Amino acid sequence: MKRCYYCKSKNLWVLVHTKLGYEQRKCKDCLRKFNERTGTPFNRIQCRTEIIFLAIYYYTHQGNSLRVVSQILLERGISVSYDDIRQWVNKFSGMLTRYLKKNPVEEIEKNMVC
Numbered sequence: 380m381k382r383c384y385y386c387k388s389k390n391l392w393v394l395v396h397t398k399l400g401y402e403q404r405k406c407k408d409c410l411r412k413f414n415e416r417t418g419t420p421f422n423r424i425q426c427r428t429e430i431i432f433l434a435i436y437y438y439t440h441q442g443n444s445l446r447v448v449s450q451i452l453l454e455r456g457i458s459v460s461y462d463d464i465r466q467w468v469n470k471f472s473g474m475l476t477r478y479l480k481k482n483p484v485e486e487i488e489k490n491m492v493c
């Protein structure tokens with residue numbers, strides 16, 4: 380069961396989904412809102428976490444240039460600048476291996492939404 384990010388209460392409302400599709404919850408005890416990315420380094424990034432890791436994967440594991448990765452995502456309807464991808468690579472590439480063990484690339488590619 381989900382708990383409040385702030386006070387760890389299990390007393391929650393489920394509100395709407397965020398623009399990126401994450402379920403937003405509100406705590407009935409402390410009245411604060413949060414979602415699964417609250418408190419993570421991805422919280423303010425306007426792209427789903429799996430897309431960030433997929434872009435890093437295309438760059439680091441497939442040897443594509445940043446501009447080519449940006450083009451690959453654009454062909455799938457996801458507009459991301461090569462500079463955003465460069466920043467993601469610098470910031471998150473260390474997390475990629477752990478993430479890909481839980482989320483196979485094929486599954487991410489099937490469900491791409493940004």
Ligand SMILES: [Zn+2]
Nearest residue numbers: 383386406409
């Ligand atoms: Zn709370």
